[in-house]
Amino acid sequence: MKKQIKKLKKIAAVSAALTLVGAYGAVFAGCADKDETITLRVSSWEEYIDLGGWSDDELIEIDNPYNEELGGIIGKNSMVDDFTEWFNSTHDFKVKVEYSTFGTNEDLYNRLSLGDVYDLVCPSDYMLMKLIAEGACEEYSDEFLQSGEYVKSVSPYIKSVFKDYGWENYAACYMWGTTGVVYNPEKLDDISDVKSWDILLNEKYNRMVTIKDNVRDAYFVTLGILNKEELKGELSKDKRSEILNDVDSETIKAAEQVLKDIKDNVYSFETDAGKSDMVTGKVVANYQWSGDSVYIMDEAESDEKSPVELWYSVPEECTNLWFDGWVMLKSGIDGNAQRRTAAEAFVNFLSRPDNAVRNMNYIGYTSAIAGETVFNYMKWNYGVEEDAEDVYEYDLSYFFGGDHKIATDAASFDFEDGDRTVINRGRQLFAQYPSESVIERSTVMLDFGDKLGEINQMWINVRCLDLKDISPVTYCIVAVIAVVIVTGILLYVFRYKIFTGYKPKKGYKKVEN
């Protein structure tokens, strides 16, 4: 698998380099007409699609109505190759996928504004909003919106959310999830500490928790901490969204202080190290996205030397519900009907439940696709026999519709009440599909709009060291060194006067031989 990742990165790098030279775009387009091959330029997150190369024992043993010969679901080739093969054998023109990756939404946005051209990209919710608002997105065709594989298989819950925000015609949800805290219950003093975002400020865990090095996630947490009491009470959905999307200048100022306190309490602002720090036990709790949490929990419990059982908690105040969705870009599609067909076919291909399962299994995130195949995959993954000791019927009907409950081990949840309806902490299944009580207090974090600059500056201020926060020791060091340097310079300049009493005349200074 490693090899393939490398290869893909190379391809991505080369394609990025090529697209940098704008003229190449035209060259590609010119080629496309001649031999009827469309180049589909897709850009998505790093490691966000099945790259294939599974070994035979990784077969997911569930019914696969799309390919019964396999006897299950398995990723032999990469998803992109499979798509190309499928597309070229079912359509009257050929497609070639140029798959590249980006690291952050801002990265993608800036690349687009610097003139890179993509047909299909997969940004997160707020970036979707921004791109749609700027009119950069192409609407999906009626055929796609009425009878496409995506529309057939997507979860009713996701559909309603996308409708509420007005993204339904422009974006097709790919993965979604929440944010929360991955923690090691054995190392926590008291399990109730992890019930609130202020575990990041808790002095009991001084330098033992980590937060993401990402301004949006950090700001969201701060809003949760600042409005802790209010958020714990009963709130309407709109009110909750209003509180958690507050970008008032005063709020930003208050957040700066809270974040400075968090900075002094956390182990690090991590970008990638969070996973390994958690597994090696350097930190006890780690602010995480749900998909990465699943990955961390899997890694930690399969660690050969010292397996650890980690849990995922969604704090009581709120959680950031996020969605990554595919959008077609006007700049790339450029009115080309074949290219649009290819882009829509790509989204539909990824939305086919067996492919959704492959991606989910490979990357650990939760697909927006519902349907029996995905549900069976969940059952295969987390289900227990009916006669197991303590079975809990985890209700996922909000996502899968109808009456979908997974009979799973009750020990993988941390219940708060006797009748087991409120679930805020659990293991992988809970991280992949949050309970309804979590969904109720979740909100989507919208685009910062024209406050973006102010918030970015706030973040830089947090990370810098204010003059008044510098320790007296540092000041002393600098002062002592300054004195030493000045004395040294003076001594050097007046060295003849002080040490020898006379200055040698010119010509006697150096003896050349």
Place this chain on the structure above:
Amino acid sequence: MKKLRFNRSQLCIPYAVFLILFVIAPLVVILYYAFTNGEGQFTFKNFASFFSSTNTLGTLLESFALAIVTTIVCLLIAYPTAYILARSNFKKKYVLLLLFILPMWINFTLRITALKEVLSVIEGNISKYQFLNSVIGMTYDFLPFMILPLYTSLLKLDKSLLEAASDLGASKFTVFLRVTLPLSVPGIISGMTMVLLPSMTNYVVLDMLHNSTFIMGSLIGSYFNAYDWNNGSLISIVLLVIIFIVTLVTNRFSDEDSNSRGAVL
């Protein structure tokens, strides 16, 4: 067939091209960005906001303190080492010297990652001692740059001068203080510049060991990551000017012995 001949100035062309493409052009671009705003208009606002913000000034001071402490620690470790190496009659002293240079042949992110683990074992929780760790990390990284110039200047030292001093009745300590030390000043200055300058602008070591607080390198990085070329460029210019001043001062001091400076690397 006509013989291919180059005169001197023609041989300079490859370097001139390199110089223009990779030294002068980037400098011009940085200067342009530093004194313009997002719309490309000329402004001093970036400049003013840098020097009026206590946050950036604090970061600058912290970076400076880190760099200076690192330099002094390096000097304190390197001088005795270089002295012993240069003085020893041990036949294989080049092997000893090699041992100090050897770590430079290993990728330094790798070395810092390893150092991080070692420090974790010793200190328990490395994020409690960020300043100390950064000094250790940079000392580890830059020590060879201090040892080498010191070693060469001590090696080149005329031994007859030391003998003469002893003959005239100076004690060992006086010989060191009055003869060896003054004669090795060019080496000290050369080594100090070689450590001070890179540690002022260091990025990777500090990012790995001083994670939650920005220092100059990561501050510039954070502006560039946010695609704010203007402020990032301005800070680069500020650093450039500081480095320029430091170089100017140190050059003045070693003017008389300029032929022994920078001879090693």
